[in-house]
Amino acid sequence: MTERESRTLVVWCPDWPVVAAGLAQVPSAVIRANRVVACSPSARAEGVRRHQRRREAESACPDLKLVKEDPAQEVRAFEHVVSAVAQFTPRVEVTRPGMCSLPVRGPARYFGGERSFANRLAHVLNDLLQELRGPPCRIGIADTPFAARLAAHVPSGEIVLAGSTAAWLADLPVSALGEPELAELLVRLGIRRLGEFAELDEGVVAGRFGSRGVRAHRLARGLDDHALALCEPPPDLTVARELDSPVDQVDTVAFVATGIAEELIGRLVPGGLACTRLLVEASTEHGEELSRWWRADRPFTARAMVDRVRWQLEGWLAAPVDAPSAGITLVRLTAGEVVPDKGRQLGLFGGPVEADQRVERGIARIQGLLGHAAVGTAVLAGGRGPGEQTIFVPWGDPREEPEGVRHPWPGRLPAPAPAVVPVVPVVVSLVGRAGETVGVTGRGQCTVAPEWLLEPPGRQRVVGWAGPWPADERWWDPTGHRRRARLQVLLEDGSAHLLVLEGGRWGIEATYD
Amino acid sequence: MILTHVSRRPIRRRPFCFANVCSYTQEMAVTVAEALHGRASSLVLAKDRLLPVTVALAAVLPFAGLERGSTVVVDAHETCGATSLTLEMLAGPSIAGYWGAVAGCPELGLAAAAERGIDLARLLLVPSLGPQDRWAQVVASLFDAVDTVLYVPPPSVRPSDARRLAARARDRGAVQLVLDRDRRWPGPSDLRCTVTESQWTGLSRGHGLLSERHFEVEVSGRGAAARPRRSPLQLSA
Numbered sequence: 001m002t003e004r005e006s007r008t009l010v011v012w013c014p015d016w017p018v019v020a021a022g023l024a025q026v027p028s029a030v031i032r033a034n035r036v037v038a039c040s041p042s043a044r045a046e047g048v049r050r051h052q053r054r055r056e057a058e059s060a061c062p063d064l065k066l067v068k069e070d071p072a073q074e075v076r077a078f079e080h081v082v083s084a085v086a087q088f089t090p091r092v093e094v095t096r097p098g099m100c101s102l103p104v105r106g107p108a109r110y111f112g113g114e115r116s117f118a119n120r121l122a123h124v125l126n127d128l129l130q131e132l133r134g135p136p137c138r139i140g141i142a143d144t145p146f147a148a149r150l151a152a153h154v155p156s157g158e159i160v161l162a163g164s165t166a167a168w169l170a171d172l173p174v175s176a177l178g179e180p181e182l183a184e185l186l187v188r189l190g191i192r193r194l195g196e197f198a199e200l201d202e203g204v205v206a207g208r209f210g211s212r213g214v215r216a217h218r219l220a221r222g223l224d225d226h227a228l229a230l231c232e233p234p235p236d237l238t239v240a241r242e243l244d245s246p247v248d249q250v251d252t253v254a255f256v257a258t259g260i261a262e263e264l265i266g267r268l269v270p271g272g273l274a275c276t277r278l279l280v281e282a283s284t285e286h287g288e289e290l291s292r293w294w295r296a297d298r299p300f301t302a303r304a305m306v307d308r309v310r311w312q313l314e315g316w317l318a319a320p321v322d323a324p325s326a327g328i329t330l331v332r333l334t335a336g337e338v339v340p341d342k343g344r345q346l347g348l349f350g351g352p353v354e355a356d357q358r359v360e361r362g363i364a365r366i367q368g369l370l371g372h373a374a375v376g377t378a379v380l381a382g383g384r385g386p387g388e389q390t391i392f393v394p395w396g397d398p399r400e401e402p403e404g405v406r407h408p409w410p411g412r413l414p415a416p417a418p419a420v421v422p423v424v425p426v427v428v429s430l431v432g433r434a435g436e437t438v439g440v441t442g443r444g445q446c447t448v449a450p451e452w453l454l455e456p457p458g459r460q461r462v463v464g465w466a467g468p469w470p471a472d473e474r475w476w477d478p479t480g481h482r483r484r485a486r487l488q489v490l491l492e493d494g495s496a497h498l499l500v501l502e503g504g505r506w507g508i509e510a511t512y513d
Numbered sequence: 514m515i516l517t518h519v520s521r522r523p524i525r526r527r528p529f530c531f532a533n534v535c536s537y538t539q540e541m542a543v544t545v546a547e548a549l550h551g552r553a554s555s556l557v558l559a560k561d562r563l564l565p566v567t568v569a570l571a572a573v574l575p576f577a578g579l580e581r582g583s584t585v586v587v588d589a590h591e592t593c594g595a596t597s598l599t600l601e602m603l604a605g606p607s608i609a610g611y612w613g614a615v616a617g618c619p620e621l622g623l624a625a626a627a628e629r630g631i632d633l634a635r636l637l638l639v640p641s642l643g644p645q646d647r648w649a650q651v652v653a654s655l656f657d658a659v660d661t662v663l664y665v666p667p668p669s670v671r672p673s674d675a676r677r678l679a680a681r682a683r684d685r686g687a688v689q690l691v692l693d694r695d696r697r698w699p700g701p702s703d704l705r706c707t708v709t710e711s712q713w714t715g716l717s718r719g720h721g722l723l724s725e726r727h728f729e730v731e732v733s734g735r736g737a738a739a740r741p742r743r744s745p746l747q748l749s750a
Contacts, residue, residue, distance in 0.1 A: 362658020
């Protein structure tokens with residue numbers, strides 16, 4: 001019944017998101033949008049299931065350790081598995097982190113049959129997974145990727161013999177198609193098994209269910225929905241060049257770097273890849289080394305890479321301490337993160353901030369002088385104090401608005417916000433007419449009207465004041481709990497300040513300069 | 514006037530034929546374009562190089578805008594308010610979509626900046642200017658990158674550094690906003706804005722809230738601003 005003579009092997013590493021997070025040995029679950037996307041075997045034994053709400057999962061297993069989904073980390077960790085598979089055959093296709101497939105005909109012939117190849121592969125991968133403390137992988141082989149995927153989900157995996165894929169599929173329920181809406185409809189029509197669905201006429205299916213139905217019908221008949229798109233595993237993404245004689249001129253190094261960068265780009269381009277994170281390493285004749293990661297919000301061009309090398313070396317050579325004592329003998333570029341190259345697309349309305357090239361180059365130069373985290377932008381955050389309402393985000397890191405920005409913050413002062421917020425509050429004392437320190441009662445009232453602000457060298461009369469605004473923050477958290485009260489004061493010299501009382505001491509938290 | 518200039522150019526006599534007419538017309542068009550180009554580039558007025566400012570500030574500044582390439586020093590004399598005035602200056606260009614930067618001023622209240630209308634996504638922050646020998650390089654890089662640069666010069670700023678930075682800003686067409694709270698900027702300035710009086714309204718003893726602010730700002734400098742001028746400025750919350 002197959003249209004082409006092909007066999008597919010699928011490797012499935014169960015619970016991959018949990019394994020990638022390094023939590024496969026303890027009851028744990030990975031959460032996305034408040035739903036469980038994966039859980040460890042011990043959590044499953046306690047009743048945690050996929051698609052559960054976070055609260056349900058926590059009530060099923062009280063010591064459940066929850067982590068947020070981190071697809072990038074999953075892919076990075078899965079790279080180990082993929083490279084182990086690529087030792088056997090270069091034609092690996094990653095379906096998603098935790099699952100990859102390969103055409104098995106060639107390697108099976110080489111390793112003496114599908115079963116012996118699958119055993120060898122499982123042996124190597126299970127050793128690797130044991131290091132990562134994950135459960136053993138499962139391998140399924142069938143005529144089509146779809147069937148092989150289902151075969152891999154059978155406990156301990158299964159090898160479906162060539163030509164019998166449709167028969168093997170026939171007994172499975174229609175929900176195995178992975179199309180819940182279609183499956184529900186089919187069940188209501190009295191079609192419960194894939195075999196029954198496969199017996200329908202293709203034209204009838206197309207007329208009733210459209211193209212998605214036809215695709216599902218092909219899968220159910222043991223046919224391919226698409227040819228396996230093959231790609232070679234990414235080549236070694238590090239390019240290094242030794243310099244014959246040590247170089248102490250940045251321009252000369254930059255000239256060498258041009259060649260390296262073009263070579264690196266040349267390795268990425270055939271795979272349709274682009275690099276967004278770059279490691280620049282340089283070492284000198286005396287063995288001093290400098291390496292720094294560079295990240296860009298757009299893929300690096302060869303020229304941008306050279307600029308990074310130049311800026312980094314300029315920064316290094318001009319460093320007051322730890323400047324290199326000899327010429328540079330080695331320059332190495334490594335692509336740290338590769339993404340499919342979608343071409344360069346400028347953000348339009350509401351899109352992410354795309355700095356124009358001028359801004360980006362200026363930023364990169366400052367990063368070369370002062371370090372990666374020295375330049376950034378701010379995002380608004382929730383919080384009551386004037387210094388808590390914004391968060392500094394280094395350039396290149398994702399600019400995400402934290403949770404709770406739009407929530408009401410009782411105890412936050414209304415506009416205007418103070419223009420000067422010292423990094424450390426200045427300690428002062430605030431006293432009433434008789435010289436007694438102003439306190440704030442449990443009901444949020446001042447004990448006496450403030451009259452004088454004493455700042456060590458002198459004192460000033462308070463001509464206006466408002467408040468206090470009490471803030472009892474994080475009372476549920478014994479370490480983070482803070483009780484504060486804020487007071488707006490206007491002094492006789494016309495300056496206005498925001499005072500804060502914490503632990504019986506007043507401080508100038510901000511100034512309305 | 515442009516055309517007279519063109520007609521004075523010697524015309525080579527050629528025997529009449531259609532191709533010659535075409536080539537002559539083409540030649541003339543090129544000359545006109547050249548002449549126009551020359552005129553146009555020499556006729557960039559100061560007002561064409563202005564960055565927009567907020568309505569409140571337009572009445573205070575001599576050209577009702579911030580001139581590209583200029584150095585503007587903001588300070589306060591025997592009162593406070595220099596920081597708020599600088600934020601107000603930064604707000605106009607940011608609202609109009611230009612990029613800004615704040616350097617060497619970690620204590621700047623960014624919530625206040627956002628309130629004034631400054632887009633935090635287009636405001637680069639360099640909290641620390643770095644070691645003594647590098648701060649000028651960092652500021653110069655910012656002139657290359659963005660349109661308005663606000664910074665607090667380190668206490669030991671030398672006149673030579675200040676002069677060089679002013680020249681660099683002029684060269685790159687960036688506005689250099691120097692927040693000079695201690696009044697010791699040793700370099701040249703095209704405009705010096707000094708808060709001479711500042712008054713808050715809205716707060717009394719035990720009630721009310723800081724709401725409106727009345728400034729008196731003295732603007733002095735070169736050219737149109739050579740004669741110092743005092744004007745009122747009102748900033749509301």
